[in-house]
Amino acid sequence: MTKHTVPLLLSALLCSAALARAEVPTLLIEARPVSVSQPAEATVEAVRQATLAAQVAGRVMELNVDAGDRVTRGDVLLRIDAAEASQAVAGAEAGVAQAEAGRIKARSDYERARSLFERKFVSQSALDQARSALDAAEAQVRSAQAGRGQASTVVGYTRIVSPLSGLVAARHVDAGEMAQPGTPLLTVYDPAAMRAVADVSQQRMTALGKVPLRASVELPGSGRWVEAAAVTVLPAADARTHTVQVRVDLPPATLGVVPGSYARVHFLSGESARLVVPSTAVLRRGELTAVYVADDKGGFSLRQLRLGERVGAEGGVEVLAGLHSGETIALDPVQAGIAVSTASRP
Template identity: 70%
Template sequence: MIPPFLVALLGSAAFAAQADVPVVRIEAHPVMRAQPAEATIEAVRQSVLAAQVAGRVVELAVDAGDAVRRGQVLMRIDAAEAAAAVAGADAGVARAEADLINARAEYERARSLVERRFVSQSALDQARTRFDAAEAQLRAARAGRGQAATVQGYTTIASPLDGLVAARHIERGEMAQPGRVLLTVYDPTAMRALVDLPQQRIAELGGAAALRARIELPDRGRSIDAAAVTVLPAADARTHTVRVRVDLPAGTQDVLPGSFARVHFHSADASTQTAPVMVPPAAVLRRGELTAVYVVDGRGGFTLRQVRIGQAVGPQGEVEVLAGLAGGESVAVDPVRAGIAAQAAGPVAGR
């Protein structure tokens, strides 16, 4: 039998211990559920520059990681062959112009002779035909000259946008061929995440119009609200998934194309929200396979109660309680100190 003075002493110690343990009253409140999905970052504006003419690379002004401006010359291909083609086209134009002058003079002469009845009408017709042919030949020569000049312009590779060089695929002195990839340039101020979502998941979130997202960048340890979510109007016939583009806010720094991201989708529709019981993560005690919380028992002590928890879905990282706890109860935020208080109150309870 425990002496009365010891019971009173232990009881006062238990109440003092409970007073030192912070507690929180839990309630069921609506929480926006998120559906996580793995994603890949890509640049909204990216250009893969390829060669359009054959030739040796004679100048290479940039490397991977360099900042470039729109219109800046990045690379030059040997233009000797293209310059020779332009010179040949210029000579063709000069010859066609000379032929046209000669054909025009012959036509004017024939027309004068026909008026004085020195030659027949057929001679005039032949002169007219030669004149028309000379005009057509000049137009063809000028078109050929323009084509040769265009090809010569392909020997200079310029940046189509302001941004960074993501990769360089050729070395100086190597031979470029039409279609060979030379450089990859992207704009780092406009990035987005690409996700392939099952059609059913999009329907569960309220459809494409109600879709909202938050982008988690694990390597950077931060999360960013998406600027826009675009669901492409086509599904993959093999996987039955839909491609979703999730835009990052303009000017987001330190995000690299091809890097991993995690996108948390949720719906903007309030009807899709649930009202689970949430507890602070610090209140959950884990001991092996046991998951429990210390609940205020209303008699000045704490009771250890086993619970089944779900995922962290609250705004402050609160943990959802699936079973074992009801709204309106109070739990200890510090389970270690609550356990000490419960042990101190044990003899009183067993009196």
């Protein structure tokens, strides 16, 4: 190897590194103002949800829906055996007929007593007794009619209809089972209106400041972030946990969110200048968390970072240590690693 070979080889290596680096997309990292937030664990629930329960005793005769089915308000979801309720209606009808007959007799007796009183054949006391008997018979008719109305209402309770349009979240009974008053039958909810509910300590509520609060909701299951449509702080604290419940409404018709799923609410409390890198630029290998940083030789070097929390909905993550403002990183760590390997070959 001549004395001119080493410079030429070094020049070739630098040229190769520069070409490889030119093919890798990069980003200049600078401190920028980002929203400071305080996260809180939350659970998703439906704003409009109802658990339908039996109001009469009877066997489940007809079950028209199952969990996951879509329903419309007014749809008949389930029927309970109406035989006992129908017998109660028949008994109430008979009671009304009996009371009507009693009223007719009492009125006839009163009219007879009044006629006799006018002709001085009976006393005032006899007339008053006849009038009292007629009043009692009329009251008995009203009572029987009320009983008939109540029995007819009970018959309506054997048809379980949906109080809202939405989805069936759960089915709690099977056809043929015996239902008792208060037995849960079905749970339905409206997926168009969902919210995340978080229990926040009183100290943190004080740190967040006065209402109205602003918040973003992270949905870890799908990796999405959505801006809260509204934040409502309930005006009472739990006496056992000393926390305040905060309801964070999701935007209307947020898809892919079901009641009971996990969410994380980020309450916005101000802004501060921070270094943020795209999460896609971070290389994670076991316990190693690093990025490829552009060096002054036209290539990249792997540098380990200490990261903080995820920042905002754009997929960035805060850098706590390992990177400085003004440095350039590779946006594609895999491509940058290939470029480093290519540049190091002789």
